[in-house]
Amino acid sequence: xxxxxxxxxxxxxxxxxxxxxxxxxxxxxxxxxxxxxxxxxxxxxxxxxxxxxxxxxxxxxxxxxxxxxxxxxxxxxxxxxxxxxxxxxxxxxxxxxxxxxxxxxxxxxxxxxxxxxxxxxxxxxxxxxxxxxxxxxxxxxxxxxxxxxxxxxxxxxxxxxxxxxxxxxxxxxxxxxxxxxxxxxxxxxxxxxxxxxxxxxxxxxxxxxxxxxxxxxxxxxxxxxxxxxxxxxxxxxxxxxxxxxxxxxxxxxxxxxxxxxxxxxxxxxxxxxxxxxxxxxxxxxxxxxxxxxxxxxxxxxxxxxxxxxxxxxxxxxxxxxxxxxxxxxxxxxxxxxxxxxxxxxxxxxxxxxxxxxxxxxxxxxxxxxxxxxxxxxxxxxxxxxxxxxxxxxxxxxxxxxxxxxxxxxxxxxxxxxxxxxxxxxxxxxxxxxxxxxxxxxxxxxxxxxx
Numbered sequence: 001x002x003x004x005x006x007x008x009x010x011x012x013x014x015x016x017x018x019x020x021x022x023x024x025x026x027x028x029x030x031x032x033x034x035x036x037x038x039x040x041x042x043x044x045x046x047x048x049x050x051x052x053x054x055x056x057x058x059x060x061x062x063x064x065x066x067x068x069x070x071x072x073x074x075x076x077x078x079x080x081x082x083x084x085x086x087x088x089x090x091x092x093x094x095x096x097x098x099x100x101x102x103x104x105x106x107x108x109x110x111x112x113x114x115x116x117x118x119x120x121x122x123x124x125x126x127x128x129x130x131x132x133x134x135x136x137x138x139x140x141x142x143x144x145x146x147x148x149x150x151x152x153x154x155x156x157x158x159x160x161x162x163x164x165x166x167x168x169x170x171x172x173x174x175x176x177x178x179x180x181x182x183x184x185x186x187x188x189x190x191x192x193x194x195x196x197x198x199x200x201x202x203x204x205x206x207x208x209x210x211x212x213x214x215x216x217x218x219x220x221x222x223x224x225x226x227x228x229x230x231x232x233x234x235x236x237x238x239x240x241x242x243x244x245x246x247x248x249x250x251x252x253x254x255x256x257x258x259x260x261x262x263x264x265x266x267x268x269x270x271x272x273x274x275x276x277x278x279x280x281x282x283x284x285x286x287x288x289x290x291x292x293x294x295x296x297x298x299x300x301x302x303x304x305x306x307x308x309x310x311x312x313x314x315x316x317x318x319x320x321x322x323x324x325x326x327x328x329x330x331x332x333x334x335x336x337x338x339x340x341x342x343x344x345x346x347x348x349x350x351x352x353x354x355x356x357x358x359x360x361x362x363x364x365x366x367x368x369x370x371x372x373x374x375x376x377x378x379x380x381x382x383x384x385x386x387x388x389x390x391x392x393x394x395x396x397x398x399x400x401x402x403x404x405x406x407x408x409x410x411x412x413x414x415x416x417x418x419x420x421x422x423x424x425x426x427x428x429x430x431x432x433x434x435x436x437x438x439x440x441x442x443x444x445x446x447x448x449x450x
Contacts, residue, residue, distance in 0.1 A: 035100030040083035048097070052088065059084040142269040142276035149260070149280045151250055153287040157319035157347060159252040163245055166278065168267025170242045174233035177271060179225040181232075188224040190217035221271040238271035248280060253295070253350035256284040290319065295357030296346040300364060308334040308365045318345070326361070336365040 041048050044058045062080045066072035086092045086104055096104055149162060171177030178185050187193040195218060199211045214220040221238065230236035248260060259281055266276035284292065291298045297319075303312055311330035318324055326342070328334060339360050346357025371379070 034098075035102035037097055037100040039101060040087055040096065043080050043083040044087070055084065055087050059088075140273050142266065142273045144276045144279055145266040146279045146281065148283045149248065150283050150285055151254070152285045153290060153292065154319045155250045156254050156282075156284060156292075157252065159353070160250045162248045162250060164248055164280070165243065165245045166265075167241065167243045168265075169239040169269070170267055170275070171271070172231060172234035172238060172240045175231035175238070177238050179223060179231055179234060179236045179238040179271065180229040182229055184229070185223050186225050186229075188215060188218035188222055190224070191215035191222065193222040195220040195222040219270075223271060239268055242267065246278070250282075251350055252353040253348040254282055255350070256282060256292075258282040258350075289316070292347060294347075295349060297357070297359045298362065299359065300362045302364045302366050303334065305365055305367050308336075308363070334363050334365065336363070338363045 038048065041050070044055060044062065046054055046058050050058075059080060063077070064070070066077040066080065068074045068077060086096050092104060145166070147164070149164070151160075151162065154160075155162075172179070175181065176183065180186065188195075191197055195215050196212050197215045199213065201209045201211060203209050215222075218224040219237075223238070225231070225236035227236070231238075234240050244265070246262060246265065248262075259279055262278040262280070264275045265278045268275050289299050299316070301314065301316075303314070307328070311328045311332060313325065313327045315323055315325050324342075324345070326340075339362050342359040342361065344356045345359035349355040349357075
């Protein structure tokens with residue numbers, strides 16, 4: 001069949017199939033050489049017919065005794081773990097009882113069967129045989145679909161359900177994804193099953209450019225069913241359109257950027273590929289009242305000057321619909337920008353919804369636009385006089401110069417930004433005047449330093 005082995009012979013097979021141990025030419029291969037199959041039982045101190053519970057108890061007792069943290073022998077501890085790892089597994093134990101310790105160390109117990117035979121050899125070299133080589137290859141999969149899911153802060157606090165409708169392509173039920181009535185898959189004649197067409201384009205004398213593109217006959221699938229055998233449901237395309245509505249569960253405490261994966265629900269991009277996943281990315285909507293900072297919430301509250309000085313009570317609606325009341329006691333003065341904390345009123349921890357962060361309230365004091373003379377007199381009478389700004393030092397008020405003009409500044413940041421170039425323009429004018437002098441500035445500075 002092969003006319004001589006292409007690798008110059010292999011272990012008793014020079015130039016062809018040689019004598020196999022334990023059989024004639026081409027006969028069945030003999031099993032692996034038997035080795036010690038009692039040492040693991042002796043290490044654990046159990047008999048060969050011990051049941052799994054006895055083996056487990058024996059290992060636990062020895063592990064507690066020989067653990068290195070308790071002064072035990074590390075090598076012995078390693079050996080009993082190795083013995084238990086084999087004897088607790090029914091398949092490995094069966095192989096150990098039949099072939100011994102060497103068979104386990106050669107990997108027979110990891111393959112779920114009697115590996116190391118000719119089928120494994122062919123599988124490694126040619127991809128042949130019925131072993132697990134094909135299963136170890138990564139399954140080809142359709143592209144995933146990533147979708148941003150807008151979620152209000154209320155749902156991220158209390159949890160909720162969102163509905164999502166999606167159109168997708170699924171394998172045809174009528175032909176089981178083959179595209180034909182008979183169930184046969186026809187290789188595309190245009191691309192010979194590769195799904196790719198190759199075109200040559202001349203660039204110049206003796207120069208050609210090779211261009212690859214998706215096959216126009218099979219749309220890149222590698223299969224093209226003839227009209228006479230085409231499935232009536234999918235018309236030979238192997239896939240049919242489908243629309244499904246998903247109910248997506250939002251867990252309490254989910255964050256902006258959290259992902260929800262719907263495995264295998266994205267449909268197929270090409271025939272023969274496994275369906276892709278739907279990946280939903282949580283996008284938190286902005287809230288009118290609350291801002292989120294991790295597991296904490298921050299809100300702003302505007303109070304009047306009177307409330308800031310004499311205390312106040314206000315109500316607000318929480319994200320779960322509860323109406324909460326906050327009282328600032330009389331006599332406590334709230335300064336502008338003051339923060340207060342409401343413990344355990346923040347966002348829940350994801351996975352532990354009964355644990356919550358804090359809520360922080362920032363108070364903004366709204367001052368009146370103006371006061372009447374009577375109000376001013378009442379305020380002066382009620383509040384203590386301001387301390388002297390000159391620390392009691394004597395001042396001659398007769399020399400004070402009256403300031404006749406003071407203006408309001410609506411936005412100090414914008415005001416300062418608009419005046420950035422004022423100093424620069426004045427400085428440029430000053431430098432221009434200096435440049436008109438006969439003596440260069442560098443010499444003048446040098447003379448001044450002398």
